[in-house]
Amino acid sequence: MRTNLNFFRSGLIVKTLKSLGLEHVCISPGSRNTPVTLAFAHEPGIYKHVIVDERASAFFALGLAKSTGKPVAVVCTSGTAVAELYPAIIEAYNSRIPLIAITADRPPYLRNSGSNQTINQKQIFAANCDHFYDFGLPENSGSSFIDTIKATESIWENSRHQFGGPVHLNLPFEKPLEPSSHDCDIDEETLKDIQTRMSESNGSPFPRDFSKNVNLLVGPETNVLVILGNGNYSEIFLQKCAQLVEKFKIPVCLESPLPLPGSSGYPFIRNFGNLLQSEKFFSLLDIDMIVVFGRNFTSKNMERFFGKWTKGLLNVSVKGEGFGKPAPNKRTIQINDLDAVNSLLNSEETICSKRSAFFDMITKADNEFTHLLSSQFNSVSTASELELVGSLALLLKKEISSSVFFSNSLPVRDFDYLRSLFANPVYISRGASGIDGIISTAAGITAGSGRPSVLVTGDLAFHYDSNSLQILRAKQIPLLIVLINNGGGSIFEYLPVYDESEIFSEFFKTGTGVDFGMVAKAYGLNYKLIENTEQLETGVRSFFESPAPTVFQVKFDSVQSKKTKDTIKAGLISSIRSI
Numbered sequence: 261m262r263t264n265l266n267f268f269r270s271g272l273i274v275k276t277l278k279s280l281g282l283e284h285v286c287i288s289p290g291s292r293n294t295p296v297t298l299a300f301a302h303e304p305g306i307y308k309h310v311i312v313d314e315r316a317s318a319f320f321a322l323g324l325a326k327s328t329g330k331p332v333a334v335v336c337t338s339g340t341a342v343a344e345l346y347p348a349i350i351e352a353y354n355s356r357i358p359l360i361a362i363t364a365d366r367p368p369y370l371r372n373s374g375s376n377q378t379i380n381q382k383q384i385f386a387a388n389c390d391h392f393y394d395f396g397l398p399e400n401s402g403s404s405f406i407d408t409i410k411a412t413e414s415i416w417e418n419s420r421h422q423f424g425g426p427v428h429l430n431l432p433f434e435k436p437l438e439p440s441s442h443d444c445d446i447d448e449e450t451l452k453d454i455q456t457r458m459s460e461s462n463g464s465p466f467p468r469d470f471s472k473n474v475n476l477l478v479g480p481e482t483n484v485l486v487i488l489g490n491g492n493y494s495e496i497f498l499q500k501c502a503q504l505v506e507k508f509k510i511p512v513c514l515e516s517p518l519p520l521p522g523s524s525g526y527p528f529i530r531n532f533g534n535l536l537q538s539e540k541f542f543s544l545l546d547i548d549m550i551v552v553f554g555r556n557f558t559s560k561n562m563e564r565f566f567g568k569w570t571k572g573l574l575n576v577s578v579k580g581e582g583f584g585k586p587a588p589n590k591r592t593i594q595i596n597d598l599d600a601v602n603s604l605l606n607s608e609e610t611i612c613s614k615r616s617a618f619f620d621m622i623t624k625a626d627n628e629f630t631h632l633l634s635s636q637f638n639s640v641s642t643a644s645e646l647e648l649v650g651s652l653a654l655l656l657k658k659e660i661s662s663s664v665f666f667s668n669s670l671p672v673r674d675f676d677y678l679r680s681l682f683a684n685p686v687y688i689s690r691g692a693s694g695i696d697g698i699i700s701t702a703a704g705i706t707a708g709s710g711r712p713s714v715l716v717t718g719d720l721a722f723h724y725d726s727n728s729l730q731i732l733r734a735k736q737i738p739l740l741i742v743l744i745n746n747g748g749g750s751i752f753e754y755l756p757v758y759d760e761s762e763i764f765s766e767f768f769k770t771g772t773g774v775d776f777g778m779v780a781k782a783y784g785l786n787y788k789l790i791e792n793t794e795q796l797e798t799g800v801r802s803f804f805e806s807p808a809p810t811v812f813q814v815k816f817d818s819v820q821s822k823k824t825k826d827t828i829k830a831g832l833i834s835s836i837r838s839i
């Protein structure tokens with residue numbers, strides 16, 4: 261068969277990925293990636309998202325991978341384009357989201373030669389990506405083609421399993437790059453061998469068994485509390501955690517959003533971080549061992565809590581990473597979440613009375629706090645940022661399968677406080693907590709979920725990624741952006757540096773002065789300035805009646821908003837009667 265060697269090998273990679281289950285690829289234009297771009301273009305059954313800005317493309321892919329739960333590929337050309345993928349790769353690495361970065365490269369002999377758009381792409385993401393593959397220049401030989409298929413299988417597997425996260429596949433190409441420039445002959449025998457190997461591909465080249473030699477050090481006499489920090493949990497894992505609660509009265513505290521509709525059905529404690537505001541609650545924590553899953557926590561209360569906690573602390577991490585500051589009471593066990601929860605289930609036989617009393621106390625306090633929150637946020641209000649987020653929880657109850665994505669900074673913290681009020685699937689990006697790529701990630705989540713969705717973002721995060729509004733328009737992605745404009749980075753007003761008011765505004769708050777209404781309109785999006793509760797209610801309703809890319813801007817005086825928020829929080833914690 262006469263063909264172009266670059267195109268043929270790219271086709272093998274694309275077909276192997278598709279046979280393993282790849283559904284989405286995000287592609288940015290360029291010349292060097294021509295073979296792989298066209299290989300995807302010619303492959304039916306894979307959604308192709310063409311996004312010019314590689315940084316936004318990678319964040320869009322991250323959003324797709326978050327909402328579909330499957331690896332998503334990103335393709336770009338050589339040079340600085342590759343570096344643009346880095347922020348999303350860092351987020352994917354730290355939140356264990358499967359991303360397959362496919363970067364085109366110049367032939368190795370052109371490196372360090374001053375050749376155009378040629379940089380050192382080898383291991384470029386090494387500090388934040390576990391798996392790098394460089395296939396070298398393609399060769400016309402059966403064994404090299406089979407090696408390509410095998411390596412692609414292992415790329416797929418590494419993105420999904422064990423540690424999960426981003427993988428980097430670097431593909432050097434020598435000209436000619438176009439499929440029509442035939443430069444090789446592949447014999448019938450080789451084609452047959454390839455076909456046979458492809459049909460055998462099952463995507464599981466590695467046996468994965470972590471359950472051997474596991475001893476979790478918690479027995480029936482140990483009073484255990486389980487905390488689920490920010491993590492990417494499977495439904496089966498959550499069901500097993502529910503069994504811990506139902507069978508053994510082990511409280512499981514959910515301190516992570518769940519990307520599932522109606523996730524409030526799980527019997528988990530949702531206000532642990534909030535209840536820690538009460539000294540009394542802390543003094544009642546009659547437990548021997550806390551088992552922590554997940555990577556980190558959003559709430560500052562949790563951080564402070566772990567600083568004070570001196571009894572047993574077991575951290576479950578498939579990568580063996582610890583969390584927070586090292587401390588003598590902390591121990592990390594390297595095991596995957598499911599094996600750990602199964603070991604916990606197996607080690608339990610009886611319910612000690614001490615545990616039962618503690619379980620009742622924490623459950624009562626949690627229910628009461630949820631009740632107090634529901635009463636406090638039972639009507640739509642835009643008096644403070646916290647109340648706006650509470651109002652969204654209320655308004656979105658009618659749209660329970662629509663996802664909500666909270667930007668970093670104050671929006672994610674307000675969600676964290678109000679977690680028990682949200683019934684929708686919720687996403688956050690706390691792997692590296694950047695305020696970059698927020699709109700593109702939300703666009704990807706929306707595209708992946710196939711449902712109209714909502715993004716709650718601050719003004720600086722909106723400004724940062726505003727060129728991604730073009731993705732919304734071009735693809736008519738039904739995303740409602742609720743833009744909280746408090747005149748810059750208001751989270752910094754919570755820091756001691758705020759008192760240095762002379763330099764605060766210039767160096768920290770950094771308000772943009774941008775007219776965001778004009779920006780939204782420039783990108784051809786629906787836009788509304790929300791000035792009262794009625795406009796918010798009717799606005800949200802009409803968005804869901806005819807979903808289209810929309811921006812609602814809500815303006816706040818950040819100082820006033822913080823005061824109101826602090827008063828509400830202090831009032832709620834002092835109203836608790838059950839502890």
Ligand SMILES: Cc1ncc(C[n+]2csc(CCOP(=O)(O)OP(=O)(O)O)c2C)c(N)n1
Pocket residue numbers: 668669670671693694695696717718719720721722746748749750751752
């Ligand atoms: C890429 C990146 N740069 C800088 C930061 C530091 N940072 C954290 S929050 C924040 C301000 C965000 O402002 P805004 O989006 O308006 O949210 P607000 O603080 O007002 O809630 C900044 C700059 C970051 N997290 N990520």
Ligand SMILES: [Mg+2]
Pocket residue numbers: 718719720744745746747748749750
């Ligand atoms: Mg702001």
